[in-house]
Structures are given as structure tokens and as C-alpha cells.
């Protein structure tokens with residue numbers, strides 16, 4: 172059996188298993204989708220949206236790209252956000268980064284990877300913006316983790332500032348934007364507690380989230396110097 176035939180076989184087995192457990196499953200899904208969540212995450216094969224939050228097909232609308240970047244001129248990402256917010260009326264947008272992100276690492280190490288350098292330059296902009304904060308961390312792995320976290324905060328802010336989200340809030344549509352980070356090491360998500368539900372909430376939520384990042388850096392450094 173060729174590699175692709177194996178995939179098709181796995182697909183057939185999966186579909187059969189789902190129907191066995193819930194005969195109406197595909198019938199219901201084909202009629203409509205009504206997810207409450209939009210997941211914006213990294214394309215990394217180790218960070219599959221549905222599996223991580225244990226959600227069935229139909230429960231989460233997903234947009235993924237290298238290093239979970241939200242750019243105001245990226246029609247692909249903006250269209251996913253617009254469709255999710257205006258048509259599906261999702262209640263929550265989850266911006267989910269992950270520690271150990273290769274895209275973030277390439278940025279941090281100024282590694283050239285090719286065309287994607289231009290995309291990753293947006294993460295570079297995050298690093299430039301937080302240059303002083305990053306410079307305080309000597310340990311390379313910690314610095315990498317820190318840039319992954321900062322990238323989530325910045326991309327979460329970008330979602331909040333998009334016209335789609337601003338317009339939804341202006342018409343009082345219930346919609347909250349969140350920033351999360353996932354650990355490849357234990358499969359756990361950490362909520363960065365940047366939750367924004369209305370125009371005007373972003374500034375404080377962003378500032379408090381950054382403050383928590385700084386506090387945990389200090390605690391880490393204290394721990395390092397004592398240990």
C-alpha cells in the first residue's frame with residue numbers, strides 16, 4: 172500500500188468509526204456549522220487545533236499560518252476572521268501561539284529560511300518592539316519562549332484592532348479575543364489573560380498581560396540566581 176493509500180484507508184476507517192458511534196454525525200454537520208470559536212494558530216504539525224482543545228469537527232473554525240501572525244493586509248487571515256465573526260458569529264477568537272515555535276526561533280536567530288523571511292519579519296517587528304525586554308534574558312531558551320509569548324500578545328492586539336472586530340464591537344455583537352500559548356512538552360495551554368470584549372479594553376488588558384510577563388521573568392531570574 173502506498174503512503175497516500177494508507178491515508179485514504181485511515182480516512183475510511185475514521186469515517187466508519189464516527190458513524191458507528193453517532194449515525195447522524197455527518198448528516199448534522201453537512202446541514203450547517205455553528206462553531207463558537209475561531210482558532211488562529213501556528214501551522215506547526217504539532218499544534219492541531221481540534222485535538223488540543225478536544226473538539227469535534229464543527230466546533231472550531233480554524234486559521235493557521237507560520238508563527239500565528241495576524242497582519243492587517245493579509246486577506247487570507249482577515250477573510251477567515253470576517254467569515255467567522257460576521258457569518259458564523261463566533262463568540263471567541265483564540266490567538267494561540269506555542270513555545271518552541273520554529274518561525275519565532277528563526278527570527279530570534281536571524282536565520283534566513285527563504286521567502287518566509289518576509290512573513291517572519293512581522294515577528295521580527297515584535298522582537299524590535301520588545302528589544303529591551305528580550306535583552307534582559309540571557310538564557311536562549313527562555314528568550315525564545317519570551318518572544319513566543321510576546322508574539323501572541325501582539326497578534327492578539329492586531330486581531331482586536333482589525334476593522335472586522337472593531338465593527339462587531341461597535342454593533343454590540345458579543346465577541347471576546349483571547350491570547351493563549353501551548354506547550355509542546357506537556358500538551359497544556361496557558362491563558363495569557365489578555366481577554367478583550369469591547370473597544371477601549373485592549374490598552375489595559377495588553378498592559379496588564381505585559382506586566383504579568385515581566386513579573387514572571389523577574390521570578391524566573393530570581394529563581395535562577397538562587398538556584
Ligand code: CO
Nearest residue numbers: 213215272273
Ligand atoms: Co510555530
